[in-house]
């Protein structure tokens with residue numbers, strides 16, 4: 001099956017008893033068993049079954065299975081939010097004294113998480129650029145994983161996943177990739193060598209901005225060295241499922257960050273139209289970028305689809321001739337940026353990306369308000385920068401909206 005068919009049909013199996021076309025919302029806390037023996041078997045892992053929605057639930061399960069299939073992983077675990085997915089994916093394999101290497105152009109929330117992790121004795125070192133030598137520079141004996149985003153947000157930098165995974169594996173550490181901005185429609189990082197993929201499903205996967213959620217998908221291929229990752233030893237018996245079993249039985253259950261069944265249902269629904277939406281998001285973004293490039297009020301524009309963009313070539317190859325739907329513009333000052341945002345009619349001023357509607361935000365005064373100046377520079381955040389998440393409206397209307405707003409400065 002090709003991707004659009006998988007998005008809709010998944011594994012093709014259906015429940016013969018009632019035959020719903022979508023897995024219904026199992027809005028229940030727990031699941032009742034006929035006998036004490038039955039429930040014991042499920043708790044011992046001798047039999048599969050649903051027990052308690054914090055641990056598993058059929059609606060959530062259906063969403064996890066569909067995404068694992070799409071990403072070509074061996075399994076997936078859904079979470080309450082994208083941040084929960086990032087946190088759990090990392091905390092499952094690090095302990096006090098360990099180090100993380102991160103790409104520099106990462107999402108503000110993840111940056112903040114890495115700061116929080118310092119108090120638990122987990123240190124993050126940032127690769128200053130996307131070439132392998134920048135990652136090598138910050139590699140130490142204590143490094144336990146490499147974390148990058150497929151397209152850094154809002155810097156819009158693109159790491160070479162294949163090269164980076166080879167580098168990670170040479171050093172016996174896994175590569176974790178946040179693919180929120182690209183979605184599995186543009187890249188399946190596991191096919192490029194990554195070991196674990198995370199998404200904030202709140203964005204393009206849900207697609208309509210109606211549910212916060214996240215997911216972690218594992219390829220099941222990384223060979224855990226138990227000297228380096230002693231916490232994995234107890235789960236060795238699960239073979240390729242070592243990582244997922246530890247996560248499911250450990251911090252996913254114990255931190256209590258499960259996805260709500262209602263949200264899983266909304267996400268499964270959104271997933272079916274992911275291909276259609278992402279194609280339109282990307283083609284609209286390219287048209288808007290070409291128009292803004294010729295606007296004299298726009299001093300600088302950053303969009304991967306523009307041929308003079310430094311990451312154009314790698315994006316072209318990695319994302320199959322698509323360039324995503326995020327772009328940024330610089331307009332000269334914070335005042336001008338605010339004036340443009342305030343004069344936009346359709347583009348909504350809010351803290352989100354990947355919605356059907358076009359969204360804008362001034363990152364310096366919002367998402368990065370608490371960051372130091374030097375951190376803003378590393379993340380590519382300037383006082384006069386506006387981030388645009390291009391929606392799926394008729395592109396002429398979006399272009400006109402930006403033109404009239406830019407005319408006012």
Ligand SMILES: *Cc1c(COP(=O)(O)O)cnc(C)c1O
Nearest residue numbers: 081082083107178180200202213
């Ligand atoms: C939004 C986002 C997150 C966090 O997801 P939430 O669902 O808001 O918790 C993580 N990574 C990236 C790249 C994001 O855009």
